[in-house]
Amino acid sequence: MSKRVGIEVSLAVAEAVKLADADVVAAYPITPQTHIVEHLSELVADGELDAAYIPVESEHSAMSSCIGSSAAGARTFTATSSQGLALMNEMIFIAPVLRTPVILAIANRALSAPINIWNDHSDIMSVRDAGWICLFAENGQEAVDMTLAAFRIGEDPQVSLPVSVNIDGFTLSHFIEPILLPDKAEVDRFLPPFKPVIKLDIAQPISVGLLAPPESYTEARKATDDALLASKAVVKKAFDEYEAVFGRRYQVVESYRVEDAETVIVAMGSIAETASIAIDEMREAGQKVGLVRLRLWRPFPAEELAAALSAAKNVAVIDRHMVLGVDNGPLGLEVKSLLYDAPNRPRVFNYVLGLGGRDVTRDDFRDIAARVSSSQGVQTRYEIVGVLA
Amino acid sequence: MRAADVPFEKVTAKNFPKGPDSLASGHRACQGCGEVLALRLLLKALGTEFIAVSATGCMEVCTGPFPQSAWRMPWIHVAFENAAAVASGVESAVKVLRRKGRGPDKRIPVVAVAGDGGTADIGLQALSGALERGHEDFVYICLDNEAYMNTGIQRSSATPFGANTTTSPVGSKSRGQYSWKKNMPAIAAAHGVPYVATANPAFHLDLMNKIRRAVAIPGPAYLHVYAPCPTGWRMKPELAVESGRLAVSTRIFPLYEVLDGRYVINRKVDNPAPLTDYFKVQGRFKHLGEKDVAYITERVNQEYDKLVKLSEAFPV
Numbered sequence: 001m002s003k004r005v006g007i008e009v010s011l012a013v014a015e016a017v018k019l020a021d022a023d024v025v026a027a028y029p030i031t032p033q034t035h036i037v038e039h040l041s042e043l044v045a046d047g048e049l050d051a052a053y054i055p056v057e058s059e060h061s062a063m064s065s066c067i068g069s070s071a072a073g074a075r076t077f078t079a080t081s082s083q084g085l086a087l088m089n090e091m092i093f094i095a096p097v098l099r100t101p102v103i104l105a106i107a108n109r110a111l112s113a114p115i116n117i118w119n120d121h122s123d124i125m126s127v128r129d130a131g132w133i134c135l136f137a138e139n140g141q142e143a144v145d146m147t148l149a150a151f152r153i154g155e156d157p158q159v160s161l162p163v164s165v166n167i168d169g170f171t172l173s174h175f176i177e178p179i180l181l182p183d184k185a186e187v188d189r190f191l192p193p194f195k196p197v198i199k200l201d202i203a204q205p206i207s208v209g210l211l212a213p214p215e216s217y218t219e220a221r222k223a224t225d226d227a228l229l230a231s232k233a234v235v236k237k238a239f240d241e242y243e244a245v246f247g248r249r250y251q252v253v254e255s256y257r258v259e260d261a262e263t264v265i266v267a268m269g270s271i272a273e274t275a276s277i278a279i280d281e282m283r284e285a286g287q288k289v290g291l292v293r294l295r296l297w298r299p300f301p302a303e304e305l306a307a308a309l310s311a312a313k314n315v316a317v318i319d320r321h322m323v324l325g326v327d328n329g330p331l332g333l334e335v336k337s338l339l340y341d342a343p344n345r346p347r348v349f350n351y352v353l354g355l356g357g358r359d360v361t362r363d364d365f366r367d368i369a370a371r372v373s374s375s376q377g378v379q380t381r382y383e384i385v386g387v388l389a
Numbered sequence: 390m391r392a393a394d395v396p397f398e399k400v401t402a403k404n405f406p407k408g409p410d411s412l413a414s415g416h417r418a419c420q421g422c423g424e425v426l427a428l429r430l431l432l433k434a435l436g437t438e439f440i441a442v443s444a445t446g447c448m449e450v451c452t453g454p455f456p457q458s459a460w461r462m463p464w465i466h467v468a469f470e471n472a473a474a475v476a477s478g479v480e481s482a483v484k485v486l487r488r489k490g491r492g493p494d495k496r497i498p499v500v501a502v503a504g505d506g507g508t509a510d511i512g513l514q515a516l517s518g519a520l521e522r523g524h525e526d527f528v529y530i531c532l533d534n535e536a537y538m539n540t541g542i543q544r545s546s547a548t549p550f551g552a553n554t555t556t557s558p559v560g561s562k563s564r565g566q567y568s569w570k571k572n573m574p575a576i577a578a579a580h581g582v583p584y585v586a587t588a589n590p591a592f593h594l595d596l597m598n599k600i601r602r603a604v605a606i607p608g609p610a611y612l613h614v615y616a617p618c619p620t621g622w623r624m625k626p627e628l629a630v631e632s633g634r635l636a637v638s639t640r641i642f643p644l645y646e647v648l649d650g651r652y653v654i655n656r657k658v659d660n661p662a663p664l665t666d667y668f669k670v671q672g673r674f675k676h677l678g679e680k681d682v683a684y685i686t687e688r689v690n691q692e693y694d695k696l697v698k699l700s701e702a703f704p705v
Contacts, residue, residue: 023482023485023486023489024478024481024482024485026477026478026481050485050488050489051485052481052482052484052485054477054478054481054522055522056474056477056518056522057514057515057517057518057521058514058515058518060470060471060474060515061471061473061474061477061514061515061518062474064467064468064471064474064475064477064478064515065474065475065477065478065481066478067467067475067478068442068465068467068474068475068476068477068478068479068482069478069479069481069482070478070482071465071479072440072478072479072482072483072486073482073486073491073492074481074482074485074486076478076482090468091467091468091471094467094468098465098467200440200463200464200465200479201463202437202438202439202440202462202463202493202497203493205437205460205461205462205463205464206463206464207453207458207460207463207464207465208463208464208465208466209465209466209467210453210454210455210456210457210458210466211449211450211453211454211455212454212455213454213455216454216455216456220455
């Protein structure tokens with residue numbers, strides 16, 4: 001039976017990694033991710049987790065070591081944030097094509113400059129097209145559940161891709177929440193032992209990471225993209241089985257009060273919980289608003305999102321990252337592109353908020369709904385909510 | 390056990406490893422390449438029961454491309470600057486899987502191979518981290534051809550003083566490389582690892598025994614291998630081995646080992662050959678005048694004397 005505990009979310013994520021029996025953790029400290037790997041190093045030091053903890057000298061080496069470890073057949077985990085993810089960048093693009101299913105928890109944090117340690121999604125958005133499966137958690141329970149699901153999804157022989165579990169820095173990572181921690185027997189029913197597809201093995205030597213000339217480079221990229229796109233079905237199956245074992249139901253796209261909604265807000269991460277409360281309040285006041293939340297960001301759940309937005313007249317997309325030099329944020333661009341061919345094309349509005357840890361409140365969502373309903377035409381460029389003039 | 394006392398099976402002319410090379414023929418190295426010669430001998434000494442990790446560079450490029458591979462043992466290449474970090478991950482994984490009964494129940498050495506740029510410049514941080522962490526079955530080989538040859542002969546911090554490269558060109562205001570060669574073996578030894586050695590394919594048995602010893606000694610080991618590059622050094626392809634001999638007899642690349650911080654000079658050179666013998670066969674040095682050679686000779690002798698003093702002060 002799962003045990004209900006009051007625990008800091010970062011520590012709970014580390015406990016999930018322990019329950020998954022990770023073999024190798026290679027990590028470098030960075031705020032606000034540090035508590036995850038601190039707790040993992042404690043678990044290893046106390047003999048509670050039989051793993052190698054490699055205290056590497058940089059995030060670049062963290063991901064390099066993780067790729068090596070995963071290729072050698074070990075269940076491998078690391079965590080980072082912001083500049084750490086940026087320093088890993090080169091390796092982030094290599095892990096998917098080498099098909100090493102490394103699991104990475106990202107305590108999402110703003111990218112420099114200016115330096116800022118607080119939460120937004122600019123770190124993950126800067127590597128969104130690298131080939132990783134990207135999951136977003138809304139609260140502490142989901143952070144634990146997505147971490148366990150990540151191992152199951154990434155290591156599936158049909159997938160064999162790295163997975164990032166995105167947890168809003170501080171807003172989630174540093175909060176103490178009531179969390180149901182699964183017990184080991186349940187986890188073992190859900191998560192089979194890691195059977196790597198590729199493995200550095202002296203009995204069957206293979207070469208990993210050979211130079212690909214023009215004759216094979218495109219094919220290697222395509223093979224990775226095919227696997228990434230096909231992984232959506234595996235994600236759904238893993239969520240179904242997660243429900244069967246743990247009783248909690250997850251979907252790649254989740255809708256809240258969208259029936260008859262004229263305006264639908266689209267969001268990811270912890271602010272979706274705030275948005276859902278604002279929606280309850282607006283509904284009580286008679287406003288027809290709803291919420292769609294993406295749990296899966298890559299592979300992009302196009303069909304599911306299009307279905308969820310099919311009846312909306314207005315779509316208000318929330319981005320927690322500003323793409324410089326373009327009129328929409330990453331999620332805004334994705335939704336606009338998705339709905340271009342929709343039979344009943346809704347108006348799409350894009351709002352950027354909550355950058356660098358700026359608080360996001362229910363008022364912000366009421367403000368957004370009001371802006372949408374008072375707008376007569378189309379929005380030509382994203383608007384920033386709560387910016388000083 | 391002291392590093393010097395760790396037993397290992399010596400390679401001799403009589404028991405030279407039999408069987409096919411661990412690095413298959415048919416690779417695409419340049420004619421007369423001293424680097425691939427060194428690599429082939431090193432791998433031959435190891436057999437195939439180890440895992441190789443390559444940095445991006447000449448040896449990585451010339452042993453492919455997909456779908457061909459010259460590596461007969463499990464091999465991985467990830468990027469340029471991180472061979473030591475990738476090898477750290479592989480080494481840790483192999484040990485954990487053995488402990489948990491999911492891997493072969495024996496030691497499997499992990500051998501990282503990189504060039505001088507991948508070691509002394511862009512890979513120095515990753516290497517330092519790996520040496521400091523003390524990975525037990527970790528050997529790092531720097532194949533030093535003294536410039537970025539794969540990208541077209543650009544200078545690295547391991548390029549020798551005075552050498553003409555495409556980014557340390559000789560000009561009206563330049564005499565070629567203006568800085569002294571970075572002392573990588575000293576940097577490796579400063580980490581307090583149990584084994585550091587220099588080697589040279591012109592002394593092939595010495596080279597092969599050093600990798601055998603590096604693998605036998607528990608703890609990280611660093612091998613710095615002279616890798617003559619006819620293409621980049623503007624040298625006739627048949628002179629790679631000859632330049633290796635001259636590198637030792639002129640003292641410009643001494644052969645020595647550092648075992649638990651104690652120094653052994655493997656080839657003592659009491660009466661060095663003149664450096665002009667070494668320089669004259671390499672086009673990269675052809676602009677050097679008498680004053681340049683005198684300066685280099687003085688510094689080379691100084692560095693050699695330091696080694697002699699270290700070996701006297703801290704004998705094995």
